[in-house]
Amino acid sequence: MSIQKVTVAGGGTLGSQIAYQTAYTGKTVIVYDINDGALSAAKTRINDLDAAYQQDMHATQADIDETHSRLTYTSDPHSAFGDVDLVIEAIPEVPAIKTNFYELISGIADARTIFASNSSTYLPSQFADKTGRPSQFANLHFANQIWKHNTAEIMGHAGTDAAVITALTTFARDIAMVPIVVRKEQPGYVLNSLLTPxxxxxxxxWGEDIADPQTVDKTWMIDGGAPMGPFATIDLVGLRTFLNITKDRQGDNPAFKNTLAKVQQMIxxxxxxxxxxxGFYTYPDPAYQQKDFLA
Amino acid sequence: MSIQKVTVAGGGTLGSQIAYQTAYTGKTVIVYDINDGALSAAKTRINDLDAAYQQDMHATQADIDETHSRLTYTSDPHSAFGDVDLVIEAIPEVPAIKTNFYELISGIADARTIFASNSSTYLPSQFADKTGRPSQFANLHFANQIWKHNTAEIMGHAGTDAAVITALTTFARDIAMVPIVVRKEQPGYVLNSLLTPxxxxxxxxWGEDIADPQTVDKTWMIDGGAPMGPFATIDLVGLRTFLNITKDRQGDNPAFKNTLAKVQQMIxxxxxxxxxxxGFYTYPDPAYQQKDFLA
Structure with missing residues (x-):
């Protein structure tokens, strides 16, 4: 089950990063999106990653040219899914869209093909039956700025074949990720199980006016040696995403009423x-990156 | 309300660090403990800090000699508490011991003296009345390895005078701490409100066998850029302390039954x-500090 030929479905922020990283590390990659407009936007996002790889990964022009030579783009499902080792699904987090997608590709893909979902929100058991190949289905979850935050969280459902987990683990290493194997279905995998709360x-x-954001961040940075505190991280995640997640989890909790209202006000x-x-800081050159922030 | 003369009551791990740092930064410090045996142990702990300050703070022999010249030791309450600007209480976390202590010193201390508790566990309102000077009482909480983790969390109760908070904030800066002002009583202050959960x-x-400790730590280190993950931190805190805190918070929560049992087994x-x-790692040279840990 060696994975060499990969289709990334969905060329959004994460999908384009996954496609780039996979091609950059030597795999053959097909980028699939639903129509020419979406595909053109995906191509732009992927081309825009050149600069990040040059700056952060010291990629040469030759590296970049080779990366692009391994990338093709299509909106035709048969070309995209008919003959690949792995499909990585990075399409919108809408159950009906995902269900339709898996039903579509289950009828096209070769019997050998592994399906993996990059979903942050859904567990693999929620879509396993729609794939037509539940034993060859797992989640494979990447972090934003995949080339720097190079974890690949691998999470099967109860029916995922152990050999598929092994193949995805090997694939993750092949594309320069540190494989993070999540042994049981866990909403949020490892990272978000820690980060979200x-x-x-x-x-x-801050919501209860116990301490201000910069004070909280300083505490975490000094006592934990971290390069940024939680409020800098919320800025990075984006306040709208943070509000949605927190509403989902704490919307009914009166203890979070003030906090949610204050986040909403900022938005x-x-x-x-x-x-x-x-956000909590101004950019570029946020205060927490200044030399005297911890003085 | 300039704080120059300080008594540190209790020469345990934190008390000795507080006394050392305060003297190192130029204040006159009296170390108080209940008898000659306790005092002698405190002196040993304080002397043992020389090496840490030499290594981590590049302290010269002259710096160290001056530090010790500013430190005196006594088990006599009148000498310890009769004429100082600030008493920092770092005695055992046992309510009856703290109550007795505050009742004792309230009858001895000068009217100007501010009392501050380093308690990790108790809120200032719980002892304010015992101090005989509630408006001059607040918590002043330090982290272990105070010279490196240089936060001083300052938390008053509702009756603490604002000028006392200001004086403690200035004092914290004087002794090279970053003052972390906690505006309302909050169990765990800022740091432990984040760190404990x-x-x-x-x-x-780990307790539910979702992911193993090294995998969890890798995830946090890679995606958060932190120098250590949560399991390395638990090792540093100590598993017994971690078990006590977690039992306190989650002892009745069936979701934590397996986790608590596994921590107990390790102990x-x-x-x-x-x-x-x-612990979760072996020392010295734990795996998470090795070059290939994140490879």
Whole structure:
């Protein structure tokens, strides 16, 4: 079960990074999206990654040229899914869209093909039956800025074949990821199981006016030696995403009423985090990256 | 309310560090403990800190000599508490012991003297009335290895005078701490409000066999850029302390039954963390500090 030929379905932020990294490390990659417009946007996102790989990974022009030579683009399902070792699904987090997608490709893909979902939200057992090959289905979850945050969380459902987990683990190493094997279905995998409540607890300290964001971040940076604190991380995640996740988890918890209202107010004020240039910090050159921040 | 003369009551691990750091940064410090035996142990702990300051703070022999010249030791309450600007209480976390202590010193201390508790466990409102000067009482909480983890969490109760918070903030800066002002009483201050549930959530992933400790630590180190993960931190805190805290918070929560049993088993096996040379890692040179840990 050697994985060499990969289709990445969905060329959004993560899909384009997964496709780039997979091609950069030597695999043959097909990028699939639903129509020419989506595919053209995916291509732009992928081309835009050249600069990041040059800067962060010291990629040469030759590396970049080779990466692009291994990438092809199609919106034709038969070309995309008919003859590959692995499909990585990175399409919208909408159950009906995912169900339709798996039903579509289950009728096209070769018997050998492993299906993997990059879903942050859904467990593999929720779609296993739709794939037509539940034993060859697992989640394979990447972090944003995959080339730097190079974890690949691998999580099967109860019916995933152990050999498939092994193949995905090998594949993750092949594409320069550190494989993080999650042995049982766990919402949030490892990273978000830790990160989500951590960010929530930090936001609560601010929401209840117990401590201000910079004070909280300083504490975590000094005592934990971390390069950034939780509020800098919320800025990076984006306040809208953070609000959605926190509403989902704490929307009915009266202890979080003030916190959620304050996050909403920031969003209403256009403070979306890094993406809007202001959030708990202003960008570029946020205060927490200044030399005197911990002085 | 300039704080120059300080008594540190209790020469245990934290008390000795607080006394050393305060003297090292130029203040006059009296170390108080209950009898000659305790005092002698405190003196040994304080002398043992010379090496850490030489190594981590590049302290010269002159710096060290000056530090010791500013330190005196007594078990006489009148000498210790009669004429100082600040008393920092770092005595055992036993309510009856703390109550007796505050009742004792309230009758001895000068009217100007501020009382501050280093308690990790108790809120200032719980002892304010025992101090005889509630408006001059707050918590002032230090992290272990105070010279490196240089946060001083300052937390008053509702009746603490704002000028006292200001004086403690200035004092914290004077002794090279970053003041972390906690505006309302909050169990765990800022640091442990974040750290305690973070470590618990990590332990749960292992307790339920969702992921192994090294995998969890790798995830946090790679995706958060942190120098160590939660299991390395539990080793540092000590498994016995971690068990006590987690039992306190989650002892009745069936979701933590397996996790608590597994921590207990490690303790029974002598795996206490850094202090016993083995825990989730073996010491010195734990795996997470090796170059290939994240490879």
């Amino acid at each position: 951590f960010l929530e607890n930090a936001a609560y300290l 209403d004020d256009g403070k979306l985090g890094l993406e809007s240039g202001k | 973070f470590l618990e959530n990590a332990a749960y992933l 029974d096996d002598g795996k206490l963390g850094l202090e016993s040379g083995k």
